[in-house]
Amino acid sequence: MNQIKRRTFMLHAVAAGATLTCSGLALAGPTKVDEADPKAASLGYRNDSSQVDKKRFPKHGAGEKCSGCMAWLGKPSDAWAECDLMVDKLVANAGWCSSFVKLKG
Numbered sequence: 001m002n003q004i005k006r007r008t009f010m011l012h013a014v015a016a017g018a019t020l021t022c023s024g025l026a027l028a029g030p031t032k033v034d035e036a037d038p039k040a041a042s043l044g045y046r047n048d049s050s051q052v053d054k055k056r057f058p059k060h061g062a063g064e065k066c067s068g069c070m071a072w073l074g075k076p077s078d079a080w081a082e083c084d085l086m087v088d089k090l091v092a093n094a095g096w097c098s099s100f101v102k103l104k105g
């Protein structure tokens, strides 16, 4: 009888651990991109479009920002959102990178 209780307890403990692990994974979503991240840096990404290096990126236009880019996956009002280009990262609404493509419409 004690063996059955012990086995049941162990099964519950394993199930609880698995649930906590899955919960942790679900909560661990994308994080804000670091401007120093190699990919972000190679694209000249800045969290603030007004801080873009104009000499390095002369085609950067005033008013261009991530929330107006075709790759932006958030709502226009989101402060941070995922982007098709920066996988598993969040980019700033007011951010910009050299792959900017103006959203139509």
Ligand code: SF4
Residues within 6 Å of the ligand: 045, 065, 066, 067, 069, 070, 071, 072, 083, 084, 085, 086, 091, 095, 096, 097, 098, 099, 100, 101
């Ligand atoms: S691809 Fe567009 S949304 Fe993504 S970082 Fe560059 S400008 Fe922002």
